[in-house]
Amino acid sequence: MTDMTSTADAPRSPGRPRSIRADEAIIEATLDLLAEGSTIEALSIEAIAARAGVGKATIYRRWAGKDALLLDALRRLKGVMAQPAGHSVRDDLVLLVGAIGKNVDPRAAKIMPCLAPAVNRSADQFQLYQNIISPRRQLMREVLRRGIDEGVLRADIDVEVTMALLTGPMLIQRVLQWNPDLDEQSLPDRVVDAVLEGIRAR
Amino acid sequence: MTDMTSTADAPRSPGRPRSIRADEAIIEATLDLLAEGSTIEALSIEAIAARAGVGKATIYRRWAGKDALLLDALRRLKGVMAQPAGHSVRDDLVLLVGAIGKNVDPRAAKIMPCLAPAVNRSADQFQLYQNIISPRRQLMREVLRRGIDEGVLRADIDVEVTMALLTGPMLIQRVLQWNPDLDEQSLPDRVVDAVLEGIRAR
DNA sequence: GCGTTACGAGTCTGACCCGTATCGTATTGC
């Protein structure tokens, strides 16, 4: 990956140290512009510099280019994962499903759709994407395993497919607005219950 | 919407008629470039013209701009819908789920992720997107209703959520490669069966 | 104070692109 802002790993500095405020302002400006509707490639270093109140050189001094900057900015965005309480398997699943595409940072929801093209075109960005979501998948996997151990879920279920079943509907709704008539707020509950019960007559 | 190629609706032509081959070449070049990895906004009229072996004026004579051209090109892409056989509800669902994101045109799979950002930023493109997928949703809805009528599916299921349950996993896998370890080929069967059975112990 | 490095702001070159216009040529109806 690219080097982070060298502010951190500087052992000693002969001259003026780099401004932490500039680092922050650049990252924030990047995320703001993305959240306001700019697409990734419409985003220009010049616009970021102007928004951050920073010279272009200050950006190039820290990052090799737009891609490296974006990588760091998106890393900042991912926020913390939801933590299941561990009481009820159903409630934990509802919590995890509800957290999909809903980061601590409200800008995340606006930015996520922009990443879809990038994920399929750059191996780096695909890796970044997987690094973000794979721990979340793991979290859901553990809840499902717990459910099996506790006997709440059947032992013969396909755990990996079940995770896709829980995640997919929420993701396509939040990212793609797949079905405009589907109420997003109640969706986690409804998805979890539907997956739990199945639809076959019995 | 924008006017289609005026080749069709010309009642009589005083001069030389427009070349149908040029129409075709322009559309094909557009889809090719998108499928090769160009994002929507990185796509330039100049590149399309060069690829199509056509002058820029020939494009501007037909479309007002990139957006209008894209609208027509994507309309061409959507292809025909899968047609369920009507024998077994399960098999019909597997067919419909397997058809998600898998158009007749092999370029479709590459192009689809590019549309995610556009869908959320332009009302026009959102409408185009909905125009393409809503008849497919309707098709799935009818299969589910048929299953209820036939008594294969329970009468109290949430049809809209069930559609999201069937579509979501396939879509995030095909468009986002959500879980690299998930086998895409067997996914339709596994998703449909998981949705049919549910996961709760009983 | 001095060397060093960072700062914001700005300049400059070279791409690339848009959308229009203008070439000479080709294809139609009359």
Added chain:
DNA sequence: GCAATACGATACGGGTCAGACTCGTAACGC
């Protein structure tokens, strides 16, 4: 043959941007 419209190619002015560079200034260790 002739007007009309199309064609591919190319040139144009206007615009944005990347990156490297230059200012005068500011913040650090020594």
